[in-house]
Amino acid sequence: MRGSYTLILGAAMTLCFAAAALVSFIWVPFDVTLVDIPNKLQRPTGQHWLGTDHFGRDLLSMIMVGARTSIAVALIAVGIGILIGVPLGLLAAARKGSWLDEMIMRANDLIFAFPSLVIAILITAIFGAGAVNAIIAIGIFNIPVFARVTRGGALSLWEREFILSARVAGKSGLLISVEHILPNLANLLIVQGTIQFSLGILAEAGLSYVGLGAQPPLPSWGRMLADAQTMVSFAPHLALVPGGAIILTVLGLNMMGDGLRDRLDPKLRGRPV
Amino acid sequence: MLRYSLKRLLSLGISLVVASLVIFAVIEVAPGDPARFMLGINAQPDTVAALRAELGLDVPKVQRYLAWVGGMLSGDFGISYTYRVPVGQMIADRMWVSLPLALMALTLSTVIALPVGLYAANRRGGRGDMAVMGLTQLGIAVPNFWFAMILVVIFAINLRWFSAGGFPGWDAGLLVGLKALTLPAVALALPQAAILSRVMRSALIDILSEDFMRTARAKGLTRQQALWRHGLRNALIPVLTIMGLQFSFLLAGAIIIEQVFFLPGLGRLVFQSISQRDLIVVESVVMLLVFAVIVVNFAVDLAYVAVDPRLRTQL
Numbered sequence: 139m140r141g142s143y144t145l146i147l148g149a150a151m152t153l154c155f156a157a158a159a160l161v162s163f164i165w166v167p168f169d170v171t172l173v174d175i176p177n178k179l180q181r182p183t184g185q186h187w188l189g190t191d192h193f194g195r196d197l198l199s200m201i202m203v204g205a206r207t208s209i210a211v212a213l214i215a216v217g218i219g220i221l222i223g224v225p226l227g228l229l230a231a232a233r234k235g236s237w238l239d240e241m242i243m244r245a246n247d248l249i250f251a252f253p254s255l256v257i258a259i260l261i262t263a264i265f266g267a268g269a270v271n272a273i274i275a276i277g278i279f280n281i282p283v284f285a286r287v288t289r290g291g292a293l294s295l296w297e298r299e300f301i302l303s304a305r306v307a308g309k310s311g312l313l314i315s316v317e318h319i320l321p322n323l324a325n326l327l328i329v330q331g332t333i334q335f336s337l338g339i340l341a342e343a344g345l346s347y348v349g350l351g352a353q354p355p356l357p358s359w360g361r362m363l364a365d366a367q368t369m370v371s372f373a374p375h376l377a378l379v380p381g382g383a384i385i386l387t388v389l390g391l392n393m394m395g396d397g398l399r400d401r402l403d404p405k406l407r408g409r410p411v
Numbered sequence: 412m413l414r415y416s417l418k419r420l421l422s423l424g425i426s427l428v429v430a431s432l433v434i435f436a437v438i439e440v441a442p443g444d445p446a447r448f449m450l451g452i453n454a455q456p457d458t459v460a461a462l463r464a465e466l467g468l469d470v471p472k473v474q475r476y477l478a479w480v481g482g483m484l485s486g487d488f489g490i491s492y493t494y495r496v497p498v499g500q501m502i503a504d505r506m507w508v509s510l511p512l513a514l515m516a517l518t519l520s521t522v523i524a525l526p527v528g529l530y531a532a533n534r535r536g537g538r539g540d541m542a543v544m545g546l547t548q549l550g551i552a553v554p555n556f557w558f559a560m561i562l563v564v565i566f567a568i569n570l571r572w573f574s575a576g577g578f579p580g581w582d583a584g585l586l587v588g589l590k591a592l593t594l595p596a597v598a599l600a601l602p603q604a605a606i607l608s609r610v611m612r613s614a615l616i617d618i619l620s621e622d623f624m625r626t627a628r629a630k631g632l633t634r635q636q637a638l639w640r641h642g643l644r645n646a647l648i649p650v651l652t653i654m655g656l657q658f659s660f661l662l663a664g665a666i667i668i669e670q671v672f673f674l675p676g677l678g679r680l681v682f683q684s685i686s687q688r689d690l691i692v693v694e695s696v697v698m699l700l701v702f703a704v705i706v707v708n709f710a711v712d713l714a715y716v717a718v719d720p721r722l723r724t725q726l
Contacts, residue, residue: 244422248429251704253663256697259681260434264441336552343554344667348682363557367671370560371568381557388552396548 145397151390155383159205168196170203171355179373189375191365197379200357204380207269207358208387211351212338214273216331219280224327226281227288228319231296232311243289246282254279254341262350269352272345276338287330291323325402332395336388343384359384416713423709430701435476438694444468445492448688466492483698493689501680502696508578509669509676512592513661516599521654523604528611533638535616543608550605555664559598559671566594576673595672599664603657610653614646621645647718655711659704 167187174194182189188197230242252260258275265271292315295301304314345351346360354361359380366376446462447454463469467478482489488498531543567575573594581588618624619642627637666678673679677696684692 244425248426248433251426251430251659251701251708252697253659253700253704255663255666256700259666259685259693260437260697262685264437340552340554344556347554347556348667348670363554363560367560370564374564377557377560377564381554381561384554384557385549385552389549392548392552 142397142401144393145401148390148393148397151386152394155205155387155390156209158202159209162202162206166199166202168199170195170199170357179369181375188379191376192369200362201359201379201383204357204359204362205383207352207356208339208342211269211273211276211342212335215276215280215338216334218273218277219284219334220327220331223281223284224288227285228292228315230285230289231292231319232315234293234296242285246285249278249282255344258345258350267350267353269356272342272351275345276341280334283334284327284330287326288323291326292319295319295322329395329399329402332391332398336391336395339384339388339391415716419709419712423705426705427702430705431480431698434694434698434701435479438690439472441690445688445690449492483695488695489691491689491692493687498692498695501692502677502699505675505677505680507581508674509662509665509678512595512599512665512674512676513658515592515596516603516661517654517658519596519600520604520607520657523600524607525611527608528615531608531612532615532619543612547605547608550602553602555598555602556667556671558601559595559668562594562598578674595668595674598671599661599668603661607650607653607657611646611650614649615642618642618645644718648715651711651714651718655708658707662700662703
């Protein structure tokens, strides 16, 4: 029961931010590029629900548009990880012990040796800062995660009887991987996807905080925090609002991941993310 | 054991070579000629050519790669394009901030996480456990740089216990230096402690249901005695793995935290070098970070064997 409670609460929190991001495409309370100096640094009021920043921009609107950036970057980065990592993991498991398996796993280890921020630094050193490069940096780091999870899950499935019967029926390794292994890994991948999504939100915030992520005038939660840094002593809401948005989104995703895992795979109940 | 160590050593060597090739190749394709960048857009072609020759940019790539790797092996990281001082010296100066910071954070997160995990595992399903699980869930969700800002507001601006940033240098005294690194280390350590507590808890819970724990209880040990004598050591393997991984996160996380506290560490060096297109510095710092991560993970692999004697016969 506790699992479904966590799942519902987590999903509700996540959906709130996803909805805010979607709504921002058609409507925001105020234009996020609108500078309104007379109303700068306002605490939350009836007009500006979350207050305004040092340019008088509405924080609620910025959070909504920032949610778009955060979610888009993290989601595409997870997509890259799944699209490249899962086939690699399936391939490695199907050819277990071969030089191909060995090569894929060693390449994975190598990517793991580059912390994602270091990859991001390298990429920005070459191509410059921006949302696309943040996606690539976070995405590259997701590839070995999904490859490893897929390989691990697939290896245990390959030992199962229904796979054996598929082999007896004459199906090739590729066909078995796609038709039988992959659908059985869906649960595992959904859970891992949720976790990587939340890590992606944190990573995007970190990158844009140090100026390597989305560039102005596109609002992003990380840069809102960077802007807040020098004013936090007299306008703490500038840090509390974007910080709260990041924490609630990540918390919601992690709770959803925990709940989904309990629901989809009772054997893993109570394990840490 | 010897064979295992040699095999791991070989794979360590291969990883380092491949990593250096990747970093070198990535920096090579970077647009923008450092010599042209240093001299500005009005520089004469022959001046640029002369500087390229001086910086060693005109020799073939293979030769440059070998010179770079060979130099690093002998402690010579080259000369900074911007500051005209040895890169090795710049890195060494900054390292004295980043390394103590990462080590302080690692120590702090371990000191917090192990007792917390032990406490939660001992009270599995109880209120204490639920509170720990809730708090650690929150800890994982908090971005460390945001937490750092909040720490500054509370402990530096309001309470005035610590300075809000900067580093006076170790010459000012050990305590002064440690004090300057305290808030950054706490900010780095807390999210990591949350993860580590959860790993410790679940590792211990797994162990508590093992047969050997039942045997230990059956021969008359109390639950606590069994946990201390047999449980902890067995729980250390997953904990060590995560600690190894965390070290790389701490080094990388330090890069961001250094920005919050204006600490003159490796992170600030990298960001300055990127903006000045001082690619030789970027190249060497990134290689150093990757080297640290690979070596730490190698050490963790060897530590498994030290912790778990069973692995010695299996390998």
